[in-house]
Amino acid sequence: MSKDFRSVWTFQGLPGVVLYESMMDRERTLPAHIHRKDVFQLILSGDNEVKNEISGQKYRLRQGTISLCPSGMALSGRAVGHTLSLVVPSRGPEVRGSGQKANVNQRAVKSLSALLRDLVKERYPEAQRVLFQQAQAYLGNLGLAVPSPEIQPSRSQQEQRLHRIKTHIERDFSQQIQLESLAGQVGWHPHYMQKLFRKRYGITPRRLQSQLRSERALELLSSGQPAAEVAQAVGFCDQSHLIRVFRQFHGVSPGAMMSRTSNPLSALSV
CATH class of the missing domain: 1.10.10.60 (Homeodomain-like)
Structure with missing residues (x-):
């Protein structure tokens, strides 16, 4: 294993969807950053720690853990080991109130599912099932997004x-x-x-x-x-x-x- 290896997949027909596979045999510091999309993470190995920079709360992400980091969350921390990260467009107000359905290609969804299945084959089958369910529910929600006017809350x-x-x-x-x-x-x-x-x-x-x-x-x-x-x-x-x-x-x-x-x-x- 290299000291810091990362593979990246994009999916024609799923704009904005990216799958990252990172394998690090040495600990790396994660600088403070804002998630601009929703991110699903599956920890295949390692013991990571992240900090919510807004609330100050810390989280331990151990082997077999699945987490969702929603868009808008600011995080920092440390990472080591083998991780899959699925980045999907936020299904927040900017999607729901866009007036259009997102163009989700079902053929591309199947390709993404097959790739995920291959990557985690024989590793944590229960976590794998949950990851598929959550990710596909998100993608399905984007495809069925119903246009609706968003009421902006009053701001100070x-x-x-x-x-x-x-x-x-x-x-x-x-x-x-x-x-x-x-x-x-x-x-x-x-x-x-x-x-x-x-x-x-x-x-x-x-x-x-x-x-x-x-x-x-x-x-x-x-x-x-x-x-x-x-x-x-x-x-x-x-x-x-x-x-x-x-x-x-x-x-x-x-x-x-x-x-x-x-x-x-x-x-x-x-």
């Missing part, structure tokens, strides 16, 4: 300001964002703004920006763009800066990640 002035800051970062993450300018938009001191932002979302504005850059970098690299061009496109100083931050969030270098990315349905017309 502080919540509105924090949301405005977060939206600004999500929109302009590839740009150079000065904390002083960000705080000035809502009339706060930078230190006060960072304190409230971390309390609300579990990570700092700068950490969120780095995470968004890393996620966008993965998308661009997957499309075949050279690393040097990707680094410039997402706002990193240079390629070495991209590699350093990418490794923090994804556990491996961009080159290693791309060499292990595959699409089981790439040859099918779906």
Whole structure:
């Protein structure tokens, strides 16, 4: 086993669904990050610990454990061992209130199920069954999403300001964002703004920006763009800066990640 091996599968016909398999024989620190999608995890081996950065609660994820990390949760911790992580689009308000049904391809769902079955064959059959049920229920819910207007709860002035800051970062993450300018938009001191932002979302504005850059970098690299061009496109100083931050969030270098990315349905017309 390599020191830090990760395989990645995407599924044509299931936009936004990604399956990661990571095997680490040494403990790795997980930086604070916000889950922007729902993540199912099956711990095949190892003893991991994660911390909810908003509530401060800690969780132990041991061998055979299945967990669901919903979108919006901010986590940090440590990881070691063999883990399967299934990332699926959130079925939250942005899906239910979109006015459209999600395009879930049943052929792709079957391919995903078959791959999961092969990966965990003869390991924790009960956990395997539960994982299939939960994951397919999620995918099925997306496919049957009924359009309905979402009633936005009233927000306090502080919540509105924090949301405005977060939206600004999500929109302009590839740009150079000065904390002083960000705080000035809502009339706060930078230190006060960072304190409230971390309390609300579990990570700092700068950490969120780095995470968004890393996620966008993965998308661009997957499309075949050279690393040097990707680094410039997402706002990193240079390629070495991209590699350093990418490794923090994804556990491996961009080159290693791309060499292990595959699409089981790439040859099918779906």
